[in-house]
């Protein structure tokens with residue numbers, strides 16, 4: 001999206017469209033705090049003019065007491081001083097109250113916006129996550145926007161507060177001269193124009209450099225996280241990566257410096273115009289007082305009103321340009337929140353042909369932004385009670401096939417049917433309960449061991465009895481028993497007392513997770529045993545066959561000892577199925593499968 005040019009008045013007003021949404025967001029987050037904020041804003045806006053006015057009364061009362069001293073006049077002076085003190089205390093209280101309300105709202109709003117961002121993330125497709133432009137939006141939304149709505153609202157209220165102050169000052173100042181009022185406002189305009197221009201530039205800079213910032217964040221992770229630090233140190237990658245990290249900073253900093261210096265330089269020069277206007281008005285008031293047109297009290301009041309009026313005008317203008325910046329940032333948040341949900345969710349919970357299982361009909365697929373089909377013309381049929389093994393070289397399309405089957409992606413051509421109906425017609429929930437997948441890059445949750453297993457069936461996430469039963473089947477029970485706190489041992493290094501597991505132990509946890517999915521009738525294991533010792537693997541498959549007896553089971557593996565027992569084996573090459581059949585048939589075919597099988601068998605001999 002091209003960014004609006006702030007120098008065009010129409011665009012400039014257009015970017016304020018998000019202010020209303022920010023206000024609604026605050027209102028929905030906490031009505032009480034929003035009302036408190038509004039009320040205190042009004043009070044804090046009115047009080048300064050009141051204080052200035054009482055100041056005038058005090059000086060005039062003092063002057064008249066000096067001219068003709070009487071106890072009554074002195075009493076009036078003290079009363080006004082008392083009133084002034086009261087107003088000052090009230091203003092201080094209102095300002096503190098505002099600060100408190102803002103700080104509470106900041107926490108609540110930050111949480112709410114983050115929840116909105118994370119909720120939205122759950123509805124998006126994998127394709128969107130893999131799109132770098134989308135990822136930029138998400139990162140930017142997360143990084144900045146949680147503080148921005150409040151900043152925008154605070155500025156809006158600040159604007160109103162200052163506007164109220166200026167209006168009340170204007171009433172006082174108007175008695176002196178309407179020209180003086182105009183002078184003040186015109187004096188502050190140039191600063192405002194320059195602020196608007198530079199905040200627009202700052203935002204565009206922020207947007208352009210997003211890929212750089214993302215690379216920096218990534219390098220920070222690689223250089224300081226436990227899962228990468230061992231390789232970084234052993235390969236001596238530290239200085240190289242750190243060098244790249246520094247170079248990015250240098251580039252970004254140079255841009256920042258240029259903008260900051262220009263912004264502040266112009267701010268100073270144009271601010272001088274405002275000061276000149278102020279001192280012109282100052283001289284004018286002094287002149288009128290010396291000429292006897294104004295009382296001393298009026299002079300004191302006007303000077304105060306000028307001073308405060310000028311700072312209110314410039315605070316208001318700075319708030320407006322800040323709001324412009326916040327609006328631009330917020331537009332990014334809403335751009336993200338309004339991302340279309342990629343797939344129309346279906347509603348079907350049952351197929352027209354129950355028991356028909358999974359069918360691929362001439363399915364082809366190409367990853368977005370790539371030139372080549374990752375899968376082409378795939379036909380497959382798998383019924384309940386059958387097992388399917390997929391073999392093939394790295395990159396031949398095995399995992400992609402599973403991603404399509406689980407509807408993480410939509411086929412570019414052809415259809416995939418479950419029980420006679422296109423996957424797209426199925427409700428996501430129904431589909432997810434029927435399918436259980438353990439990918440080769442399964443997630444190693446930094447949670448307790450038991451929860452890592454329970455993750456396989458969210459309805460039994462905390463069910464200890466089921467954790468244990470599944471861990472038995474996944475061959476994990478034995479080593480879990482040796483852990484310091486058993487199923488309640490914290491895993492990973494992010495948290496206190498977290499323990500790290502070996503690669504094979506993690507795989508056993510992942511397999512146990514698969515055994516949790518009792519409700520699923522399609523089970524997929526994508527290279528689940530690569531890091532496991534041979535005995536464990538043999539034991540697990542024995543159990544898995546039993547477990548999946550009336551289910552559909554799909555297994556991706558490079559180990560032919562596990563593959564050979566499948567009812568159906570397909571051999572993939574460059575996105576196509578080149579051979580299919582059972583073990584005996586494929587050996588007799590003496591093709592690719594037989595070649596690979598013999599190669600592996602020779603290795604064992």
Ligand SMILES: Nc1ncnc2c1ncn2[C@@H]1O[C@H](COP(=O)(O)OP(=O)(O)OP(=O)(O)O)[C@@H](O)[C@H]1O
Nearest residue numbers: 130367370374392393394395396397398399400401
């Ligand atoms: N998210 C992705 N975006 C673009 N291309 C991808 C993506 N994932 C995989 N590919 C490409 O699709 C092809 C098939 O990949 P896939 O992961 O299905 O292979 P595989 O057979 O599972 O390989 P392996 O045995 O190494 O796990 C590869 O050429 C790969 O580069």
